[in-house]
Amino acid sequence: MKPQRxxxxxxxxxxxxxxxxxxxxDKPAADPTDAPVTASPxxxxxxxxxxxxxxxxxxxxxxxxxxxxxxxxGTGIYNGQIDNHSIEIQTEEGPLAFELGAGMENMPEMLNxxxxxxxxxxxxxxxxxxxxxxxxxTKLSASKGSADNSSELPRTKQLALTLEGNREEKxxxxxxxxxxxLYVFDILSFDPxxxxxxxxxxxDYYADIEKLPADxxxxxxxxxxxxxxxxxxEVKELKGEEREQAMQGTRLFLTATGNNGIKKYIVKESGGQxxxxxxxxxxxxxxxxxxxxxxxSLNSLVNR
Numbered sequence: 001m002k003p004q005r006x007x008x009x010x011x012x013x014x015x016x017x018x019x020x021x022x023x024x025x026d027k028p029a030a031d032p033t034d035a036p037v038t039a040s041p042x043x044x045x046x047x048x049x050x051x052x053x054x055x056x057x058x059x060x061x062x063x064x065x066x067x068x069x070x071x072x073x074g075t076g077i078y079n080g081q082i083d084n085h086s087i088e089i090q091t092e093e094g095p096l097a098f099e100l101g102a103g104m105e106n107m108p109e110m111l112n113x114x115x116x117x118x119x120x121x122x123x124x125x126x127x128x129x130x131x132x133x134x135x136x137x138t139k140l141s142a143s144k145g146s147a148d149n150s151s152e153l154p155r156t157k158q159l160a161l162t163l164e165g166n167r168e169e170k171x172x173x174x175x176x177x178x179x180x181x182l183y184v185f186d187i188l189s190f191d192p193x194x195x196x197x198x199x200x201x202x203x204d205y206y207a208d209i210e211k212l213p214a215d216x217x218x219x220x221x222x223x224x225x226x227x228x229x230x231x232x233x234e235v236k237e238l239k240g241e242e243r244e245q246a247m248q249g250t251r252l253f254l255t256a257t258g259n260n261g262i263k264k265y266i267v268k269e270s271g272g273q274x275x276x277x278x279x280x281x282x283x284x285x286x287x288x289x290x291x292x293x294x295x296x297s298l299n300s301l302v303n304r
Contacts, residue, residue, distance in 0.1 A: 078115045081108050094214025098135045107140050116143045157183045161296040183300040185293045204282050205290040212274035225265035229256035232263045248299045271303040
């Protein structure tokens with residue numbers, strides 16, 4: 001019976017060891033990776049951030065929407081409305097567009113075209129392109145004496161011209177064009193809609209007047225004039241004193257003679273405003289008389 005008890009004791013001991021293994025061996029000591037992960041500063045820096053629902057800041061222009069700078073004052077001639085919220089004013093820089101500011105929507109109804117005006121405006125940056133400035137009027141009013149006031153320019157004027165080698169003075173009458181005025185002799189007529197000064201008895205003798213933008217390119221106009229006149233004949237350019245004697249205030253004076261007559265392409269400035277003048281002088285009874293009268297009238301051209 002003793003051996004039987006020894007075996008039972010050994011078996012009991014084995015069972016004890018198995019039980020101990022079941023408690024400790026089947027569940028080994030926790031690996032460090034099984035422990036709860038606590039983000040260290042290093043881990044937080046390298047871990048990919050979770051998506052966030054917080055809105056990103058919107059891109060704003062370099063200046064606020066009202067981006068107003070200092071108030072700029074000026075005077076000029078009212079040319080009229082461009083549309084319901086903008087107008088054009090003739091200034092020393094040329095014709096400029098202005099947006100009507102708040103409360104000024106009805107101002108154009110109180111003005112006539114060619115009225116002298118005083119104005120104040122601010123410049124605003126255009127959203128998306130800070131290189132473009134928008135002029136917004138803050139004040140606009142008619143100044144004393146409108147541009148068509150007869151007290152500014154007399155109705156008639158004595159103009160000097162040379163006819164058949166003799167210097168004479170003849171009476172000319174004031175006529176108005178697109179932002180300008182000139183004096184016209186009785187043998188001439190002026191069509192303001194076309195900007196054409198022409199001989200009454202023969203309208204083939206004429207001079208067309210065209211306003212130029214403030215940033216006109218004289219080199220480009222030289223090429224354009226040469227190309228146009230080359231269809232008539234050899235192009236000659238007057239320069240220096242010869243050009244000034246032909247017509248005052250000219251920047252460019254081209255002339256060409258052909259089988260059918262003479263054509264001229266002239267760039268003239270008056271008060272900072274540029275004009276192209278294209279003359280047509282056919283061969284005929286008025287070939288000698290038309291140019292002196294036309295040049296004298298064109299020399300009287302002034303901005304309004």
